[in-house]
Amino acid sequence: MTIRARIAPVADTVLPGFAFVAMLAALACVFLYVPNERMQGAVQRIFYFHVNAAWSAFFGFGLAALASAVFLWRTDATYDRLARAAVEVGMLFCTMVLCTGPIWARPIWGTWWTWDPRLTMTVILWTIYAVYLVLRAMGEDDPQIARYAAVLAIVGVLDVPLIMVSVRLWRGMHPSVISAPAGQGGIQDARMIVALVVTLVAFTSLFLWLVWRRFEALRLEDELRALEDDVDALGGRATVGGATP
């Protein structure tokens, strides 16, 4: 039995249900369970989804870098598909971070955007992986493009640790959200930690399910393309979802 065959039943049936229930629990925690933050009031509740969207994006880009490294080493298309799926889903969560950040910043900082080191590095991260997706969309099945994209995925992930240390390193406006010196923010209430953990579980399960769906779709597209080539070789013409003439 292959690894895929072992994962598929869980990923197709248990994971979406679990992600759905976990997301409902996360919403209940955020809107019904946690108290208002002392300084920011209700708007601080953006924190739980904003931070976990960032975690999911970093997880996605980290997974993509790891899968890309294995792809370059073993030239197995499975890892290339995994990297591509992880980047696509990582980009979704990175976009969520870049949308919710300014909405949170406006009432707290008085501005939608500032070129703070952490914000700037996050935009750079988003741009790197946007280039990755453009490269993949343009390159289609070109193995050379797949290798270039794999290198880009590995180089791009170097931005993630920089984003994480940027608050301490360059002292921008962005607060250190999880832990901070006494009296300088961070999360103080135990209920906030519970909500953060529940939201983390919800986002991680949603991330894994989306990556799985995308990975399976990419695998089917490749298999279909190979089958169509076989049919063509036997004397016919075919298209994959209208992608080729």
Add this chain to the structure above:
Amino acid sequence: MTQPDRFWFLFSAYGAIWVLLALFLVHLGRRHRALERALDELRRRVGGDRSR
């Protein structure tokens, strides 16, 4: 800034998250349907080849 104003920002942020997620799911659904169409086309062609 008053509390109702801050609620507006809170719900906007959560709204943005759900809209982005919905767009991504629609995108996945479209690709899935395109894949199904291509599979049907292939089945039809293979069936046609066999009947020849």
